[in-house]
Amino acid sequence: MSKIVLPTEPECANISFLAVMHALSDPLRLSIVLSVLCEGEKTCGSFVIQAPKSTLSHHFRVLRESGVLSTRRQGKELINTVRKNDLDFLFPGLLDAVINGARPVVTSLYPHP
């Protein structure tokens, strides 16, 4: 009987546009989002990105608390997904525009993924 502690995520109605915009205006977070989107799901540890755990964890938190990512536990890993449905419902077109606009940014940061 273990109490599973998961990080806080806002429900759809409480997702703030400004928080989402802020979350998506950081290069590292942007690359996380693109990566998760590409692969569908992703654990925190499975990133090529060169950064200490605590830094990555911080950015995952920002993404979660803003409503961009959703996290669930599977074994000892946490699995992340982009809340595409919620975001598309609340801010139609935003995520797609970001995906397109962000690709050059991210590929210039991490040329050959």
Place this chain on the structure above:
Amino acid sequence: MSKIVLPTEPECANISFLAVMHALSDPLRLSIVLSVLCEGEKTCGSFVIQAPKSTLSHHFRVLRESGVLSTRRQGKELINTVRKNDLDFLFPGLLDAVINGARPVVTSLYPHP
């Protein structure tokens, strides 16, 4: 023969996606952008927004330097426009998505404009 000094704006090719995202993730700047978009053109002084000149000027600078606004002089006023063509070309759909997503934010800040 007067030398007209205008604030710096990046040319289209040098507009950074992250800079644009950051510029658009502040409530005051967002309301400026929406307002300028609504009215087509707008001077800095013609804002209902309650804020000192220097603060407004700072936000206009951020918007200009990120490539969101373009400014030209007309008499003693500076006239601002949103660089919709450039932004739509570089980041298709972004501006429209922001306009839609931002409206609730802005109208909650300034209920009856």
Place this chain on the structure above:
DNA sequence: AGAACAGTTCGAATATCATGGAACTGATTG
């Protein structure tokens, strides 16, 4: 139970940003 592992939380240093008063610039008007 104990070791190993994924990821979080804490805490502190550093950097970046927003705010706003005061002085300044460049243009218009008297």
Place this chain on the structure above:
DNA sequence: CAATCAGTTCCATGATATTCGAACTGTTCT
């Protein structure tokens, strides 16, 4: 030329973000 006006620049202050090592939590495996 002097006064005024729009807006910027300068500067200081407080707030918010980013970074990352170290300690901690919850989970699995032996």
